[in-house]
Amino acid sequence: DAGVIQSPRHEVTEMGQEVTLRCKPISGHNSLFWYRQTMMRGLELLIYFNNNVPIDDSGMPEDRFSAKMPNASFSTLKIQPSEPRDSAVYFCASTKTWGRGNTIYFGEGSWLTVV
């Protein structure tokens, strides 16, 4: 079975450019989570969706960050404009929406470097 698929796996971009990270959750999963990992701050939750609806975006660092989930099989995390401090690994994760405490599965991450 295909797991959570993220793209791109690696991206290097210049400061000020727009960055779009993409995520395809596991088929049948309707909850999706975006995390960011840095050496300094570890793994941080940015935002999560249940049934395509954002539930908690309090972890989104600032207005430069936005996330969408237009349907159950796709989500994007956009940074505009990007800054060097946004350099990190961004993970997407998914699980089934209904039911309590379903296991959350992670993708392999998108490694972002902003220069």
Next chain:
Amino acid sequence: DAKTTQPPSMDCAEGRAANLPCNHSTISGNEYVYWYRQIHSQGPQYIIHGLKNNETNEMASLIITEDRKSSTLILPHATLRDTAVYYCIVRAHRNSGNTPLVFGKGTRLSVIA
């Protein structure tokens, strides 16, 4: 979610059991104990979870104390491939829908040949 406390690092000899402790003294009734691990450069990987009974699967065993204030993850025969950061996470189960995982710093386990 309740916070957890884990030792920052541990070593384990290859082939021996690795016992990773976790304190979660403020855990509440609807909160489960989850364990994930992250091997370098990969996404976090689910290992096991439990509420109050001990649990075992093909990867590990989870021992939760009777008062639920602490737990131990046991890897019965550690291999070099088990070298990773192990995260103990307390996560609420709610009928209203899924809740996220909140990661701490974890324990860096080094399995030594």
